[in-house]
Amino acid sequence: MKQIEAIIRPEKLEPLKDAFLACKINGMNVRQVLGCGNQHGWIARNRGTSVMINMIPKIEIKIVVADDRVEEIVQVLIDTVRTGEIGDGKIFIKPVEECIRIRTGERGDIAL
Numbered sequence: 567m568k569q570i571e572a573i574i575r576p577e578k579l580e581p582l583k584d585a586f587l588a589c590k591i592n593g594m595n596v597r598q599v600l601g602c603g604n605q606h607g608w609i610a611r612n613r614g615t616s617v618m619i620n621m622i623p624k625i626e627i628k629i630v631v632a633d634d635r636v637e638e639i640v641q642v643l644i645d646t647v648r649t650g651e652i653g654d655g656k657i658f659i660k661p662v663e664e665c666i667r668i669r670t671g672e673r674g675d676i677a678l
C-alpha cells in the first residue's frame with residue numbers, strides 16, 4: 567500500500583474529487599494548508615509598496631491505495647490538476663505498512 571499526498575491549487579479540488587470518485591478510490595482526506603515552493607511565494611504590490619507573500623493557500627489531499635494502482639492514480643491526478651504554470655503543486659508517495667478496517671478487523675489491501 568502507498569499513501570499518495572498531493573498539494574494542489576484550491577480551485578482544482580472539485581475536479582479532482584470528481585475524477586477520483588469516477589475511478590473508484592476507497593477514501594480520501596482533504597486539508598487546507600499554507601505553503602510555498604521554490605519561488606518562496608510571490609510579491610504583491612499595493613499602492614507602490616511591495617509585500618512578499620510567502621504562504622499561499624493550497625489544498626492537501628491524502629489517499630491510500632494498493633501498490634498496483636499508484637501509477638494510474640498519479641496519472642489521473644496530473645491530468646486533472648496540471649495547468650503548466652508555476653505553483654501547480656507536488657505529489658509525494660510514501661509506503662504504508664498496514665491498513666485495518668476497524669468495523670471488521672480486516673487488514674491489508676482488502677481493508678482499503
Ligand SMILES: Nc1ncnc2c1ncn2[C@@H]1O[C@H](COP(=O)(O)OP(=O)(O)OP(=O)(O)O)[C@@H](O)[C@H]1O
Nearest residue numbers: 573600601602603604605624651652653654655656
Ligand atoms: N519540497 C516540498 N516539501 C513540502 N511541500 C512542498 C514542497 N514543494 C512544494 N510544496 C508544497 O506544494 C505547494 C506548491 O508548490 P509549487 O507547485 O510552487 O512547487 P515548486 O517546486 O515551486 O514548482 P513550480 O516551479 O511549478 O512552482 C507549496 O505551496 C507547498 O505547500
Ligand SMILES: [Mg+2]
Nearest residue numbers: 603604605653
Ligand atoms: Mg512554486
